[in-house]
């Protein structure tokens with residue numbers, strides 16, 4: 001598994017230019033994409049789920065497999081001419097299995113949500129009870145929202161975190177599991193800055209004879225780098241994502257036991273998808289190889305150390321980081337004490353190029369559209385080479401601005417920071 005140096009290069013979005021063919025054929029879309037590159041280069045991207053795909057990943061996405069129809073799985077396709085597609089998918093699967101020490105990997109799911117849909121299809125019947133982190137406490141909408149297939153077709157019961165320390169309340173998980181006897185328990189969410197105790201979840205699942213599903217999309221890259229405990233030895237199915245901290249293409253990834261391999265594969269195709277996007281599969285293969293390198297490990301450490309520094313700096317401004325800090329790239333902070341709602345803070349920060357998201361905090365007194373919190377992630381900034389010093393400064397700027405600092409000097413400093421880290425750093 002060797003990659004050239006170029007594969008570790010970071011895309012310099014400031015200098016992104018539409019290819020000649022696009023500029024000629026469709027200047028309107030070319031201009032829109034150029035504007036997006038400019039927008040991104042002008043500020044600090046602190047949205048928790050966003051990252052910068054590497055140049056090698058982007059090249060694979062734009063390669064000839066974008067055109068290939070390859071319904072089915074290697075060796076069992078519904079289309080002809082699939083020898084290269086087969087080899088590519090086998091490579092992606094083998095790299096994923098090695099990287100995560102998993103018995104089986106499915107690399108076809110198009111997104112985190114479709115990976116969760118396939119998991120539910122493989123393990124459950126409509127109407128089955130599922131115990132998962134409630135949306136208000138950090139769960140994803142594919143874990144029980146009424147607006148989503150999950151809440152519509154299954155009976156999701158929510159567990160939460162303890163009010164005093166923000167940690168998952170495992171006593172409550174056990175109590176609810178015993179009371180409702182769910183068919184599956186989902187461990188983890190999208191706004192939880194600590195590592196779920198996978199072993200404890202396994203124990204509870206075993207006590208009630210439930211499947212254990214790990215929702216590990218946010219931290220897939222951390223798990224790959226060994227910077228977060230792996231759920232693979234404990235969970236029946238791990239729902240992962242390749243576009244967050246892994247820096248791969250937008251996409252889902254399923255890891256499971258050998259016993260469930262066939263059920264999971266069939267639940268992806270043909271149950272919930274048609275032909276896989278083979279260019280995405282190729283790009284996932286590239287991302288898995290990148291994630292096995294020491295350079296990627298250093299990147300992940302920078303992201304996690306940066307998040308700790310960011311949480312510390314935010315706390316000094318009077319914001320309250322949930323759980324008192326973070327073990328991941330994620331920071332969720334209650335900003336109630338700063339006198340602004342999450343939604344107001346999001347707008348005020350975006351106006352100076354600090355891109356972060358409003359976020360409901362557990363036991364949030366504010367309406368869901370307003371919220372009392374913000375959520376930030378360090379994936380993009382670390383990908384540009386920023387470390388704890390810059391991310392601490394970002395935290396101070398965010399907290400200061402929400403607490404009422406003049407926006408103009410903050411905007412000027414954000415532009416300076418963005419200019420100082422234009423990309424191609426951190427090799």
Ligand SMILES: *Cc1c(COP(=O)(O)O)cnc(C)c1O
Nearest residue numbers: 111112113140190215216217218
């Ligand atoms: C990101 C994430 C999702 C959603 O992924 P999409 O690709 O946006 O559908 C679902 N579940 C978890 C745990 C995630 O981290």
